Structures are given as structure tokens and as C-alpha cells.
Amino acid sequence: MKTRILFLLFLGVLATVHAKRPNIVLIMADDLGFSDLGCYGSEIETPNLDRLAKDGLRFSQFYNTAKCHSSRVCLLTGLYCNQAGSNSLSRGATIAEVLRPAGYSTWMAGKWHLSNQPTDFGFQRYWGHLSGACNFFTGDNTFRLDGRKWDIPKTLNGKPFYTTHAITDFALDFLKDGKIDSNSDPFLLYVAYNAPHYPLQAPEDAVKKYKGRYDAGWDQLRQTRYAKQVTTGLIPKKFKLSPRAPHVPAWDEINDSEKAWEARRMEVFAAMIDLVDQNVGRLIDDLKRRKVFENTLFLFCADNGGCPFERTRGRNLEPWDPKSYWTYDASWGQVSNTPFRLYKQNQHEGGISSPLIAHWPNGIKAKAGTITRQPAHLIDFMATFLEIGQARYPKTVGKRKIDPLQGKSLLPILEGKERKGHETLYFQFGTDRALRKENWKLVSAKGGKWELYDLDKDRTELNDLSDKYPERVNEMSKEWFDIAKNKDRVGKKALSPARGQIKDLSFRKDTSSQLEE
Ligand SMILES: [Ca+2]
16 A cells, blocks of 8 residues: 555656656757847847847856757757768657657657758747748748648738748647647747848848838948947956958948948848747737746747848849848848858857757746856757756667767756866867857868967957967867867768868859849
8 A cells, every 4th residue: 555655756757847847948049149139239120039038047058069950950859960871861760759759749840950850859830941042022932831831822811922031820720729828848949040141031020120120231231239248248258349341341441332231131031030920929919818928938949140242133123022132141140140250161159159048937047137158059959958957868760870969068057057068069060160169169160270269368260370380270279170070970071171271262253134024
């Protein structure tokens, strides 16, 4: 009898522990730079995300991989991109595949950008596009709903179709169909917005809201954002604002018609982020209405820094015309990445630094509004979810043999403690490379010369110390090649030795001839 009572008590304890496991809403924006949210220095209106940061926790040194697909692999698997088998995920288990057996419902809405589809990798439900980028008004032929092809309608739920809205609509449908309330099983909802990735497209009223706001140009805006980052304590004053890149002209030197064009494309970029924030607000409202907001771990991050690629075509069309295809380039890209250098694809801080906002009233013990300076990486999500979801990291999933977990749980940071961080953080995309070891960072752009920075003194990477500490460069580069070859298993090309010179990086291109089309 006694044993039976004890056993029932044990079951009771188990049930209570299980009841406390949080829901997880993981949101990733696309090509959104370090400074693009209000709470990271921006003038773009993001009140919903700012409130999450104010009541939760912000990271000042959170890293992605500087590129779309590789960041998604790290986020999903807790491994470095090639280590996980890159797009194929052949050596990685996904967060959905580990949380599902632990009793979580697993849903995803938005951009996939990897092999097969999310429903092949543990997500019970999925709506979105498998492609890396597509038209925000007319989509493409890669849209899927729960594994089946999905045709883009003219309107969805009474509104003209627009991907950012639609992603949220389906995320809300999943919550509704799952009958989510405070008694239901926990869920993982991964929302991958395609905004503000190009093409820069947004409904007319959303763009008009920002009319005239960028007329002062990029030089002044970088100053303004930097000043806000310093005032709010996000960036210590000792980190100087990086100077305007040599391939970007001074705002004062470009002519008036160019200024008008440049300001307009930033208005659209801002509108796209504004709309992401409004849609995050819809998710928050719904979770509150379902009385599950308090026990939901909400995470918001981005996959890479601001994008430098000039790919505009259809410059003569308005950005709410589905036939338009605008991009911004390195000039505003550098604003997005304030105060850092370089862009999407580069492993300098401008490419790999992401906002990370964490909000979870029942779980975060750090003081509301804390800015943590502890370095962390996308690979840490898996370890965090295993811990809070009481899930198991598998050795195999189906026929896939899974590599040992690389990330470390963020839970100690959420609880306001110092965690034992990563001994090294490794970065690679193409021939862009970096290795971070405590305060030291070794980095090379486009297979160019290794640069060495002391991130405690110089996070904006202005003072290259490689000539001063050749042995450290030697040691760290050896370690980079060792990880690249043996752990990440990158291809041969990515292992080519670094050259002596930094290759010229040129991004700007004149598109004014398109106006005559
Ligand atoms: Ca991206």
C-alpha cells in the first residue's frame, strides 16, 4: 500500500514537472541587421519587440552564421552547418525531432530553405515556402501546407496576400487547431519570416508611414543609431563606431535624384520590419488570450546581418507593385549593422551579430530589461530546448547517425547567472572564416589575410593586432583549420589557405538606367 502511495506521489511529481514545461515560440527574421530593432538602436517602430526586451532579456553578443541556410541548420540542429550535413541535415536531429517524442506539438510557419520539407524533419504541421526568397505578394511554386503544394490566392483571410501576414495567419491557425490553452501539452512554434529579405516589397500604407524619414541619409543615421546603442547601454562607449566603408560614398556627395531613390528603398526596408513587429504583436495577443503567454519562452533573432548585394530590377515600379524588385545595398546594409563592419556572408561582427530577445515570465529570473554580454550562438537553442523541454538528444534519427551536440544551454543566462561559455566559437561561410576564443577573434574575409581583434576592447574590429601577435594568429588559425576539416567537414575549397591581402570588397552598382524601362 505504502509503495503504491509513493508511486502515485511520484507520478504526481512527474505530472507537475511536466506541466511546468514551457511552450517555445522561436522567431527568426531574414537579413535583419544588429541595429534594426528599436531596442537595438533603430528608429524603425518595433513596439512589440521592444516591450519583450523591456520585460525580458537582450543579448549583446549573440551570433548567427552570416547566411540564410547555414543559420537555419544551426538553429534547428545545435550543430555547425556542415557538421549537421548542411541542407540535407544528414548528421543532425532537428529541435522538432527531439521535442516531439518528449510530448511537444511541433509546428512551423515561414521560410525553410533546406532539403525536403519541415514535415520530413519532425514538424507535425507546416505552412510556408521552401525557397530562400520569393515575391511577397505573389509567392512562388514552393509553398506547402502540411506537406502538400499550396497555391497563392489573391487574398487570404480578407486581406491581400502578403507573406509576412500569411505566415502569422497560419501560425495562429496552428494554435487554434491545437486548441492551445493553459492545460494543453506544450508546443514548439518556429516562425521564420522572410522579411526584410529582398525583394523590398510592402503594402503602400506601410511604406508611406516612413515617408521622408531617411532623407538625412546613411551617415547621419549610423551616428544616431550608435548614439542610441551607447545611451541604452547596449554598446559600451569604448567600442568606437566603425567608419563609413570605403566602397560607400558619403551621403553629401551623391546627387539629389540618387538621394531620393536611396531614401525610398530604406523606407520600404523599414516598413517590412515594422510589419514583422506588428505580426509579432498578433502572436503575443493570441498567446495572452489563450492564457499561455506567461509560460512561453519567446525568442526573436535574425539569420544574418544587413545584405550588401545590389540586385534591383524594376526600379521604375512602386514597391507595392508585385512586379517590382528592389534591394538596398552596402550603404544601408552598413546602417543595419551599426556599429560593426561588413555584411551578410562575412564573418566580421557586422555579418554574424544578431539581436536576441528572450521573454518568459515564468522562467527568466534575470532582472527585467537586462542586457547580457555573455556570448551565445544559434547552436545553443537545441541545448536550451533539451533542458527546458526535458527531452533527449538522440544518437540516431531514422537512418541518420547524429553528430554529438555542439551547443550549450542558455538557461543559466536566462536565470541571471554566468554560464560556462564556449571555449571556442567557429564560423565559416564560403571563404569567410572566423574563430572566437574568449576575447580574441581571428577573422578573414573572402580568403584574405587573417585579422586579429581583442573584442573586449575593440568589438567593432578597427585595430588589427595580427602583426603584434603572430603566434596567436598561428595557433588560432591552426585550430580553425582543425575544426573546419575534422569537425565541420567542409569541402576542399573552403580549406584553401588564407592569402596575404584583403581582397577589395565592392558592392555598389548604378541602376539608374532602369528608370527608362
Ligand atoms: Ca538571410
